[in-house]
Amino acid sequence: IDQVYLAAAKVGGIVANNTYPADFIYENMMIESNIIHAAHLYNVNKLLFLGSSCIYPKMAKQPIAESELLQGTLEATNEPYAIAKIAGIKLCESYNRQYNRDYRSVMPTNLYGPHDNFHPSNSHVIPALLRRFHEATAENAPDVVVLSLIPIRR
Known part of the structure; x- marks a missing residue:
């Protein structure tokens, strides 16, 4: 090797x-x-x-x-x-x-790509945000909560 x-x-x-x-x-x-x-x-x-x-x-x-x-x-x-x-x-x-x-x-940065981990509690930032945006869109939610701290408008 x-x-x-x-x-x-x-x-x-x-x-x-x-x-x-x-x-x-x-x-x-x-x-x-x-x-x-x-x-x-x-x-x-x-x-x-x-x-x-x-x-x-x-x-x-x-x-x-x-x-x-x-x-x-x-x-x-x-x-x-x-x-x-x-x-x-x-x-x-x-x-x-x-x-x-x-x-x-x-030191690679946070990246996103095919087959990423979208688990609600074990994913990294970008896949977690994508999941939340997708769920909010599917539910016609007016806001997306990020890290349960502040609402962010879509």
Whole structure:
């Protein structure tokens, strides 16, 4: 094996992150630790780790610079997930420094595509919004409630 692409993760929406914080931090740290270490043990020199944009502070200056990492408080709703992703980044950096590996981390944004997860409590922001808009349209609702905080007009 010449390269490893580490995109595996336990993911979910705000409700799932709030309900299962220990599962999110533990399972993601185990996935990252096991795969990154196995890549090293099998002498794989190149690894690409997919992190998450949630690793940056909640109030980071926009547009977010890489230097913002660990410079402020994380969003509370997904802090365990974010901490696990930060651990993966630091693990890659540590293998690079100690073992001269080429393990890199990239932070994809929230995306939407075919076969996305539209579950009412486990989806990410974009699919969750699309589901709510679809349901409101089907029910002829005058408003769409986002995160049960404020009504937003269609």
